[in-house]
Every structure is written in C-alpha cells, then in structure tokens.
Amino acid sequence: MSTSTETQAFALRLRQALESCGVRLSPTVVANEFNLRYWGRSITPHTARNWLLGKAIPTQDKLRVLADWLQVGPDELRFGQAALTPKVSEGLDAGGALSMVDREMLSRYLSLSLHYRKTVRDVVSALVLASQAQKPD
Known part of the structure; x- marks a missing residue:
C-alpha cells in the first residue's frame, strides 16, 4: 500500500471513529480535544486537519492518545480491521x-x-x- 493510500485510509478510520463518538469533524475541535488529553507538546488545528484529510499520520504516542479518546484500539485506528488479532x-x-x-x-x-x-x-x-x-x- 502506498504512503498516500495509507494516510487516506487512516484519515477515513479517524473520521469514522470521531463520528461514532459524536465529535464534530473540525480540525479546531479535534486539536482542542486532543490537547486536553495529551501531555506532550500541543498540536495545532493544522496538524489535526492534516490527519483528517489524509496528509499525515500521527506518531505512535499521539495515535495512542487518539485511540484511548475515541475508544478504539490503536492498531485498529492505524491499520484497520485486518490488523486486529x-x-x-x-x-x-x-x-x-x-x-x-x-x-x-x-x-x-x-x-x-x-x-x-x-x-x-x-x-x-x-x-x-x-x-x-x-x-x-
């Protein structure tokens, strides 16, 4: 799978997880909610926008925070159903x-x-x- 396809697939899974939790698909909302849960350096709405549009995939530490927040497995969020065991x-x-x-x-x-x-x-x-x-x- 190409990098572009991987990031697009991640973005789709992220948007679905956000929708299932009732979170508005807004980069500002995602950044603000994420930053409330993450103890590292804050992300910007631009970073959240890149995640939502499939231009970037978060690092593993950020992925874990997203997964905990959205109540999905980090592997499921990052790789999809096929990764689940x-x-x-x-x-x-x-x-x-x-x-x-x-x-x-x-x-x-x-x-x-x-x-x-x-x-x-x-x-x-x-x-x-x-x-x-x-x-x-």
Missing part, C-alpha cells in the same frame, strides 16, 4: 481458536454501525467495572 485466552477452544459462540458474537458486533459498536463497548466496560467492584479484595 484476538488477544483473549478465555473463550478459546482446545486448538487456540475462538469458540463458535464467540465467533458468532464477534461477527454480529462487527456488522454493527460504529455508533452501536461504541455503545456495546461502553456497556462491556461498565460491566467489567461493576464486576471488579463486586470482587472481594
């Missing part, structure tokens, strides 16, 4: 593959719009927090 040990069968039930659930999840995927992630995060709160120390 399951990192779960539970739900794997004896051969190390996901069980049929889990594959079906993931297939259904991936068929959802980005907005609904975010909702599912939010629900799962809330359930994990509630589960951890119920565990005795």
Whole structure:
C-alpha cells in the first residue's frame, strides 16, 4: 500500500471513529480535544486537519492518545480491521481458536454501525467495572 493510500485510509478510520463518538469533524475541535488529553507538546488545528484529510499520520504516542479518546484500539485506528488479532485466552477452544459462540458474537458486533459498536463497548466496560467492584479484595 502506498504512503498516500495509507494516510487516506487512516484519515477515513479517524473520521469514522470521531463520528461514532459524536465529535464534530473540525480540525479546531479535534486539536482542542486532543490537547486536553495529551501531555506532550500541543498540536495545532493544522496538524489535526492534516490527519483528517489524509496528509499525515500521527506518531505512535499521539495515535495512542487518539485511540484511548475515541475508544478504539490503536492498531485498529492505524491499520484497520485486518490488523486486529484476538488477544483473549478465555473463550478459546482446545486448538487456540475462538469458540463458535464467540465467533458468532464477534461477527454480529462487527456488522454493527460504529455508533452501536461504541455503545456495546461502553456497556462491556461498565460491566467489567461493576464486576471488579463486586470482587472481594
């Protein structure tokens, strides 16, 4: 994949992630929201514009901040779905593959719009927090 194609694909994924989180596709908004979360040197709206238009890809540290903010994996944001690999040990069968039930659930999840995927992630995060709160120390 050429550099131009890679940056365009990244920009598309970034715009989709922003839209799924309800963030306006404005370089100023993106720069301001990003800078609230990033402890390094601030970015300018021009930098955010370059990300949104597919003229540049952020460095790894900035990519991680974007991914955390937008609740997507950094690899998914940077490289897309093909880069995703399951990192779960539970739900794997004896051969190390996901069980049929889990594959079906993931297939259904991936068929959802980005907005609904975010909702599912939010629900799962809330359930994990509630589960951890119920565990005795």
